[in-house]
Amino acid sequence: xxxxxxxxxxxxxxxxxxFHLLLIVSRRNHVYVDVRQHPQFRNTPVPSRLFIQxxxxxxxxxxxRRDHSAARTSAECMHGARVCVSPSPNLSFIVSTxxxxxxxxxxxxxxxxxxxxxxxxxxxxxxxxxxxxxxxxIGDLMDQTIEGNGKGFIRVREPPAVxxxxxxxxxNNINVISTALLNGGIQIHFQTPFGIGNDxxxxxxxxxxxxxxxxxxxTNTYDRTPPCxxxxxxxxxxxxxxxxxxxxxxxxxxxxxxxxGNGTTPSDVLSFTVAPKAGDKGEFTVAIIxxxxxxxxxxxxxxxxxxAQDGAKFVWHGGDTSYADQWYAGILPCEDSWDLxxxxxxxxxxxxxxxxxxxxxxxxxxEVASQGSPWxxxxxxxxxxxxxxxxxxxxSITKHIPYxxxxxxxxxxxxxxxxxxxxxxxxxxDDQPVGSHKANKTITYYSCPPSQRNFxxxxxxxxxxxxxxxxxxxxxxxFDYGQAHFITFDGxxxxxxxxxxxxxxxxxxxxxxxxxxxxxxxxxxPFGRIDGMAYKDNKAYEQxxxxxxxxxxxxxxxxxxxxxQSHRPFWSSEVSSYQAKIRAAYEDLFLEYxxxxxxxxxxxxxxxxxxxxxxxTVQHDAIVNNNTYTVKTGTVAHIINGAAGNIESHSELGxxxxxLPITAVLNTVDYGINKLTVYNESTSxxxxxxxxxxxxxxxxxxxxxxxx
Numbered sequence: 085x086x087x088x089x090x091x092x093x094x095x096x097x098x099x100x101x102x103f104h105l106l107l108i109v110s111r112r113n114h115v116y117v118d119v120r121q122h123p124q125f126r127n128t129p130v131p132s133r134l135f136i137q138x139x140x141x142x143x144x145x146x147x148x149r150r151d152h153s154a155a156r157t158s159a160e161c162m163h164g165a166r167v168c169v170s171p172s173p174n175l176s177f178i179v180s181t182x183x184x185x186x187x188x189x190x191x192x193x194x195x196x197x198x199x200x201x202x203x204x205x206x207x208x209x210x211x212x213x214x215x216x217x218x219x220x221x222i223g224d225l226m227d228q229t230i231e232g233n234g235k236g237f238i239r240v241r242e243p244p245a246v247x248x249x250x251x252x253x254x255x256n257n258i259n260v261i262s263t264a265l266l267n268g269g270i271q272i273h274f275q276t277p278f279g280i281g282n283d284x285x286x287x288x289x290x291x292x293x294x295x296x297x298x299x300x301x302x303t304n305t306y307d308r309t310p311p312c313x314x315x316x317x318x319x320x321x322x323x324x325x326x327x328x329x330x331x332x333x334x335x336x337x338x339x340x341x342x343x344x345g346n347g348t349t350p351s352d353v354l355s356f357t358v359a360p361k362a363g364d365k366g367e368f369t370v371a372i373i374x375x376x377x378x379x380x381x382x383x384x385x386x387x388x389x390x391x392a393q394d395g396a397k398f399v400w401h402g403g404d405t406s407y408a409d410q411w412y413a414g415i416l417p418c419e420d421s422w423d424l425x426x427x428x429x430x431x432x433x434x435x436x437x438x439x440x441x442x443x444x445x446x447x448x449x450x451e452v453a454s455q456g457s458p459w460x461x462x463x464x465x466x467x468x469x470x471x472x473x474x475x476x477x478x479x480s481i482t483k484h485i486p487y488x489x490x491x492x493x494x495x496x497x498x499x500x501x502x503x504x505x506x507x508x509x510x511x512x513x514d515d516q517p518v519g520s521h522k523a524n525k526t527i528t529y530y531s532c533p534p535s536q537r538n539f540x541x542x543x544x545x546x547x548x549x550x551x552x553x554x555x556x557x558x559x560x561x562x563f564d565y566g567q568a569h570f571i572t573f574d575g576x577x578x579x580x581x582x583x584x585x586x587x588x589x590x591x592x593x594x595x596x597x598x599x600x601x602x603x604x605x606x607x608x609x610p611f612g613r614i615d616g617m618a619y620k621d622n623k624a625y626e627q628x629x630x631x632x633x634x635x636x637x638x639x640x641x642x643x644x645x646x647x648x649q650s651h652r653p654f655w656s657s658e659v660s661s662y663q664a665k666i667r668a669a670y671e672d673l674f675l676e677y678x679x680x681x682x683x684x685x686x687x688x689x690x691x692x693x694x695x696x697x698x699x700x701t702v703q704h705d706a707i708v709n710n711n712t713y714t715v716k717t718g719t720v721a722h723i724i725n726g727a728a729g730n731i732e733s734h735s736e737l738g739x740x741x742x743x744l745p746i747t748a749v750l751n752t753v754d755y756g757i758n759k760l761t762v763y764n765e766s767t768s769x770x771x772x773x774x775x776x777x778x779x780x781x782x783x784x785x786x787x788x789x790x791x792x
Contacts, residue, residue, distance in 0.1 A: 230310055275321035295340065305322055305324065375686065402651050574609075689724070692749040700746055
């Protein structure tokens, strides 16, 4: 390895007075570039950025240069890497990752040292065509600065998971904590802006005063835009830590603490309860939501807190979490039909008159006071900040009960569509000023910054038990809880004609990769294999094979109930072409193996269907009365609730359009949550609870056929 002006210390290379560059190669062949501070230079002023003029590694040339005209640091590599070296004041963190198997041949030549296993997850974010938009896309007509949208003035703040110790200068912090269920254990996920300097650790035990056991885990990161070095350290996450606790006692409550490191304050002593064994006959309740976001969701948030306090065992969220991809709404003009508008031109906010005490004022010149609150208005005009804001808002739930998640369409990329005058094409593709118009729409997969494609944020910001159940990450997995088996699967990718397509579906004859203009902005996946690349055959997809095998393995003597969830409904009175595609992939499996109820969202209302069989036929013999169904093999109860909140407000049927005969109940007025209560092996109850006041707007009893 060589660079300009070399000086050596311990086999490493200095790149700035007091700082050095270290290459680390992991057992999985990932190469990390680690910037660290020499102990003799602790008082050296920390530069806002370190510019590495040239690094050459045997077998692959990697050049970094400063683009003076754009005041950016960029990187060009024969393998397509992009790097911006931007260290935190704490130093000692990984700033770039490459995945070059060829480097194995030169391992003896690289001076490596022990280091925490911080890594960037391998992901299929294609960079064949360079990103050409603004360095940090900011969707605001009024304040196009980081200072105005992420650091100096933040429209709304949410408290971090850990309150920093008093009297210190906060340089790093634990901002998000959540847990996820594992069969026989728990997965603890937490987030920091700058990492913790070591492998993440959790101390735990069965007494809050005796945490006599410990477990270590892994850390992942990605090149978010903007990096946390440009944000408030208590309002930003860029390092994502996972620790699994296994071989725990079923039904036991454990206490734990995250000690952190690298300047973070340790967490409080928190607790979780391990799921009961499969077959345990105890009654339990689950909170189920989809399509939440930050706006319109105050009531849903309150009902989730109530559910946690009342003993709900976990939350099951069916996709469309933060609505981070709504960052650009200030770029697009408001339409008269919108119930809620980001840029302040619409006064029809939920709840009527705006109470300005809900907002941070005074606001910078040019800003609108009625922006920035879960009571209505903006969340943030930066994609990553929306994620940070929503996750920290949800700490009041995720710190207390497990939060299980599924992917939705709003997690796929930085946007889904262009404006009426192709405003996003002008902004993201041509780097034109906000509000510019363009004659033709040009947005493609490559229009978003690389870190905002292909479910990258979603992949990092949650920790689900995919591999523990033979599934894949946060996309598809299953687990048992008492007398129920829960299945989460991906309704967005990994089946034929899924809403978000893999590149293989874009190819024309003779192509091995699609041209830029053949791609779509939300192209994503596949996250599992496709056998023989037979992408038109649903049975060739790993997700299909996993779901088939998972259903086959269910022991109905232990878990007589089987519940499934993804983001997209199979059937609805709002008919759409995607429904036929997802049915073609999975409905036969549901009917053959006796899935009792299927929960979904996507459509922004609450809709309960009658029990349905093959081809959407209403199974009248399974209807006991308007609020009681008999569940049996060949019949599925469908519950759609995409009304947890979200910026897009409620869906509605068009004028003069009636519900289809498959629909039993339709509510286009209320936001709220579903509560699923499993009473015993023969009786369960699903309720739709209004967010506004906690009252029950609808309910249905599910009764097992042949059971009393």
